[in-house]
Amino acid sequence: MKTFRILAISLAGLAFAGIAQAAGGAKHPHAPEGGWPFEGATGEYDLASVQRGYAVYKQVCSSCHSMKLMSYRNLGEKGGPFYDPAYPNPNDNPFVKALAADNEIVSPTPNDIGEFEMRPASPADRFRSPFANDAAARAANGGALPPDLSVITKARPGGASYVYSLLTGYPDFEMYEDRVTEANGETVYQTVIDMAKFDKLGADKPQHGPAYLIQPAAQYYNPYMAGDTKPNYLGDPRHAPPGGFLAMAPQLVPDRVEYTDGTPATVEQMAHDVAQFLAWAGDPKLKARKETGLATMVYLGILTILLWFSYKRIWRKVEH
Numbered sequence: 001m002k003t004f005r006i007l008a009i010s011l012a013g014l015a016f017a018g019i020a021q022a023a024g025g026a027k028h029p030h031a032p033e034g035g036w037p038f039e040g041a042t043g044e045y046d047l048a049s050v051q052r053g054y055a056v057y058k059q060v061c062s063s064c065h066s067m068k069l070m071s072y073r074n075l076g077e078k079g080g081p082f083y084d085p086a087y088p089n090p091n092d093n094p095f096v097k098a099l100a101a102d103n104e105i106v107s108p109t110p111n112d113i114g115e116f117e118m119r120p121a122s123p124a125d126r127f128r129s130p131f132a133n134d135a136a137a138r139a140a141n142g143g144a145l146p147p148d149l150s151v152i153t154k155a156r157p158g159g160a161s162y163v164y165s166l167l168t169g170y171p172d173f174e175m176y177e178d179r180v181t182e183a184n185g186e187t188v189y190q191t192v193i194d195m196a197k198f199d200k201l202g203a204d205k206p207q208h209g210p211a212y213l214i215q216p217a218a219q220y221y222n223p224y225m226a227g228d229t230k231p232n233y234l235g236d237p238r239h240a241p242p243g244g245f246l247a248m249a250p251q252l253v254p255d256r257v258e259y260t261d262g263t264p265a266t267v268e269q270m271a272h273d274v275a276q277f278l279a280w281a282g283d284p285k286l287k288a289r290k291e292t293g294l295a296t297m298v299y300l301g302i303l304t305i306l307l308w309f310s311y312k313r314i315w316r317k318v319e320h
Contacts, residue, residue, distance in 0.1 A: 027204065027223040027242045029158035029165035032272045036160060038279060041294065044287045045280050050081040052259050053277025056270050058102075059257050061149065064141065064248075066129040069150035070281055072100035073123035079287050081280065091123045103128040142218045144247035153275070153282040160279040165224045167271035169243075170250040171198055176215070191215045192234070195241050204242050211235040219245035 037046045054075065057067075075082045076090030087093040101120040105128050110116050121128060130146075131137040138145050153159040175197050179190045195201065195211040201223060212234040215221055221229070227244010230237045252267045259265055280286070 025228075025242050026226045026244065027165070027169070027201075029161040029224055031161045032164055032268065036276070036279070038276070038286060042290060044290070045079075045081075045276060047081050048261065049273045049276045050280045052257075052261070052263060052270075053273035053275070053280075054081060055259065056252075056257050056274035057149070057277055060251050060270075061274065062128070063130055064137075064146040065149045066131075066146075067127040067150045067281065068129065068148050070127045071123070072096060072103075072121060072125060072127065074281075074284060075099060076123065077284070079284055081277070093123070096123050100125060141247055146248070149278055149281070151282045153279045159282075160275040162224065163275040163278055164271045166222060167252055167274070168268055169200060169222050169224045171200075171221060177212075193221060195235070198241075201241060206235055206239060206241070211241075213241060216245055219247060220249050221245055 036043070037049075038044055057065075073090040073093075073096060074080055076087065076093035076096035077083060078088075080090070082093065082095050082099070083090070084093055084095070090096055100123050103121045104118045105121045105125055107117050107119045131140060134145055147155075153163060156162045158165070171193050175193050177192050177194060179192055181188045181190065192212040192214050195206050195213050198205055204223070213221060213229060214232040214234065216232065221243060222245075223241060223243035225244045225246045227246075228240075229243060229245075230240045232245075233240040252270050254267060255265045257265050257270055263269060283289075
């Protein structure tokens with residue numbers, strides 16, 4: 001009886017998971033062409049890309065998203081994008097000092113008259129948060145709370161590929177259409193998306209008949225965002241497009257960030273770079289961890305061979 005009860009609970013859980021997947025279906029995130037350089041047993045970050053990714057975060061993402069687990073000195077630590085062997089202590093790195101000082105934060109202690117003043121950040125300070133608290137963040141974003149990006153690639157299925165896919169997955173601006181309709185004697189203004197023109201959907205793109213998706217006010221469609229588009233879809237509900245709606249509008253447009261190394265700032269390039277920067281932020285010791293793991297595996301392999309020959313030597317005259 002107990003076994004049957006456990007089996008019933010397990011099947012109910014699987015059924016619930018299937019329903020949740022169907023209701024919140026999103027396209028599977030994909031890596032950029034060529035994959036990620038940090039994948040595999042010996043992969044490591046492209047530090048030039050991580051440097052550019054910090055520029056994208058600073059100039060685009062940091063106006064809404066915090067990184068509360070990161071300090072500016074992390075940028076100059078070994079394995080970081082701005083590490084300099086001449087400054088083993090990242091707090092002494094002049095470039096990191098300049099990056100930190102480019103941000104003003106509230107002093108943790110009041111002045112002589114009890115007021116908290118703004119001061120340039122130091123390498124020891126945490127990344128500047130765009131809002132004082134969650135309530136202020138929600139008030140500035142229509143009730144939505146922008147997620148902290150410190151470990152976003154660890155918190156989302158797909159990791160860096162999810163960030164890359166989401167940032168490059170928005171419909172193009174020319175796909176939006178404004179419509180005016182009458183409902184219950186009132187004029188209704190709607191923004192719709194012609195999904196038949198959305199080539200990024202691939203095999204999920206509608207093939208027959210009108211296929212318009214109504215975009216809610218202050219919400220933006222993205223096929224890689226978990227959600228349910230059926231209530232907003234004007235086509236066949238059995239073939240509603242994947243994805244959902246989020247409060248973040250498309251943020252990346254060509255040349256929004258000027259790269260100092262001359263790399264063309266395309267949408268795909270900026271998404272690639274900031275995704276790799278966030279991957280580094282979520283796992284800054286990746287290179288050291290892989291080097292240690294590889295050395296450990298080599299050591300264990302040699303030890304296994306020595307133990308095997310020792311075993312054969314010790315028990316050579318004993319019949320088994």
